[in-house]
Amino acid sequence: MTATPHTTGKIDARWHTALAQFTAGLSPAALATAYLDWSLHLMASPERQAALARFWFEEPMAEEIADPRFAAPEWQKFPFNIMAQNFLSAHRWWDAATCKIPGVDPKHASIVNFAGRQLLDMWSPVNSAFLNPVVRSRTIEEHGTNLVRGARYWIDDFNRMLAGHPRRESQFKVGKDLAITPGDVILRNRLIELIRYHPTTSKVHPEPILIVPAWIMKYYVLDLTETRSLVAFLRDQGFEVYVISWKNPRAEDADLAMQDYLDLGVRAAVDHLTKAGAQQIHAVGYCLGGTLMAIAAAAMARDGHDVLRSLTLLAAQVDFSEPGELGLFINESQVAFLEDMMATQGYLKADQMAGAFQLLRSNDLIWSRVVRHYLLGERTPDNPLMAWNADATRMPARMHSEYLRRMFLGNDLAKGRFTVDDETIALTDIRCPIYCVATETDHVSPWTSVYRLLLLTDTDVSFVLCNGGHNGGILSEPGREGRPFRAGEKREGAPHIASGDWYARHTLEDGSWWVHWAHWLHAKSGDQIDRRSSQFKPLAPAPGSYVFG
Structure with missing residues (x-):
């Protein structure tokens, strides 16, 4: 059954929206529930209270005091070293006070710990x-x-x-300094513009690359500058490259659902390319775009639509059972609070x-x-x-509500309950090879969560773990220092390896994972052919108009 947004009266919705201005969009009820659970159980544990009283006076471990905030030599001198030590001791004590209290919901304990750390960090001597x-x-x-x-x-x-x-106005402008790879908009509908980049090689692989970025951000992070452009890199490797540019939704777009993002987004782009002669496509999805692309791939496989030559997922989750600290903000109370906020304006700012x-x-x-x-x-x-x-960018109310409820709360995709066209899909139906990239310090899509893709698919999966964060790790162009990576492959039918064991078994490789991926794509592609003249009538030059919305 399709998820439906929570609704309350107009007065409640407006009150919650006003309240959100003072809570960074977080639900006070969710925080209060977690605090009550933790505090009541701690008060009923006198032995734990005594242990915490003794813990304050224990000497910290060396790794516990290696906080970069106190790395400057000035912090090693009296009395500042005492201030730093007391602050770090408070952090250690708070971690102990919120860790494994018998009877406390582990998620509630994590929420209380997180909230307390925010208050401690606010009063850090570093900030004075x-x-x-x-x-x-x-x-x-x-x-x-x-x-x-x-x-x-x-x-x-x-x-x-x-x-x-x-935000401060930047000197870098879209179309002038950013998103400058030459191309054309070849499709525009209510939700997307599809951009085709001009090939630079005389021969190209017959399978074009279609990139689906997250709708929570502008696409041009993948076409940032002349030297930091993933689309330009792929173009120069002998591929025709296409990317979806999502419309920035407004109040009139509040009714857009996840099915619309699939139909007007991925499916519209794929249909446009296949009608122009593409037999198969290399599909790429980044962040939420990767989750959507995985859904589309499973639906295509279910329906026998054999159009994907390969699937690449960049920092994208398909299993939301362990989403990291971001999951602390997602529960029934929080989602209802967000839905009330969105009800007053049609989208989430x-x-x-x-x-x-x-x-x-x-x-x-x-x-x-x-x-x-x-x-x-x-x-x-x-x-x-x-x-x-x-x-x-903004998030349309209906789609964002469905995404939070069906992914974060229900984890429907991983559990085989997610529906497309009112029929369930399964990731195990995907038969094309998959290239999956995660980043070590990703706070949005933790790499151990991304890694669970290997547990949920029955096809060949190449898994790459790059140094860096959610965006910086993906932007690891050749020549960039400090971005080594680990790479391994799980063959169809091979036994599963836990994430920690996988990490221990694979050593760091120097260089850019972009080059590693290009070799993988070449191996999965047909022989190069003479560059074809464009079958599409240009509607506007890249980067199009939706990117300015």
């Missing part, structure tokens, strides 16, 4: 101009001008937030989603920036990836 020795030294050196600059930066940022534009993502890495995305911008008086240098990251 008076307690941070690095800031004190800078203030003495510059006679306080760093704090004056920081105050100006804070006022600028606050005014932008009031105006509804919380980008900044309403950003709060949860920033909290996942609050030290990197919030507090380190507070120190750098407002205390040290330094602006983070503008760069293309920051410009793209600030160019966020």
Whole structure:
């Protein structure tokens, strides 16, 4: 049965929307329920309370005090070393206080631990101009001008937030500095523009590459700059490359469902390519686009539509049973809270989603920036990836509700309950070879969760684990340092290997996983043929119009 959004009265919905402005979009009821569960069980455990009292005075392990926030030499001197040690001891104590309390729901314990760590990090001595020795030294050196600059930066940022534009305007512009690989829009409908990139080789493989990015972000992260463009790299390897550019939904698009994203998105693009003569396609999906592409592949396999030559999934989950810390924000209370927020506007705003993502890495995305911008008086240098990251998109109400309920809450795809065209699909039906990429420090799609694809499919799967995060690890162009990877292959019918064992058995390889993937694609492709003239009438030059929405 198709999931339907939770609905409440207009007054409740507007109240929850107003409340969300003060909670970063998080449900207070979900937090309170978790806290009540933890606190009641801890109060009923006097032996555990005594153990916690003793734990505070235990010496920390060496690895526990290796916190990069206190790496500067100034933190090793008295009294700042005592402040750092006390702060780290508080972190250790809080972890112990929320770990394995008998009777507490493990997810509730994780939520309480997470919330407490956010409060601790807020009051870290690193964030104080008076307690941070690095800031004190800078203030003495510059006679306080760093704090004056920081105050100006804070006022600028606050005014932008009031105006509804919380991010600084970037000097990097789409179509000028970003998304500049030459191409044409060859299809446009209510939801997508399909972009075809101009080939640069005299011969091309007969199977084109279709890339499906996540609809939560603009596609051009995969065509960032001239030197950091995955689509340009694939084009230069002798492939015809196509990418979907999703429309940024508005209130009138609130009724768009996951079925629409499949029909108007993946299926529309595939049909367009096959009608123009493509017999088979190399399909690629990134993040949520990878989840959607896996759904489409399973539906094609169920229906006997043998159009996929291969399937590549980049930092994409198909099993949401272990989604990492992001899963702490997804429960019935939280989803209902989000649905009320979306009911008042027809979509979920980008900044309403950003709060949860920033909290996942609050030290990197919030507090380190507070120190750098407002205390040290330094602006983070503008760069293309920051410009793209600030160019966020909205989520239509119906689709986002279905996604959260059917994936995060129900895990329907992994459990064989997900329906397409009112019929169930199964990942085990996919017979084409799969290339799956995960990144080691991914806070959105943890690599161990991505790895579960190998447990849910019955075909050849090449699994690659790259150093880096959700975006940086994927953008591992040749020549980029610090991006080694591990690669292994599971043959159809081979026994399953647990993720930890897989990691131990595969050694690091130098170079870019892009090159490794290109060799894999070449091996899965037909012999190259003379470059064909385009069968499509261009509607507009790349990057199209939807990317500016």
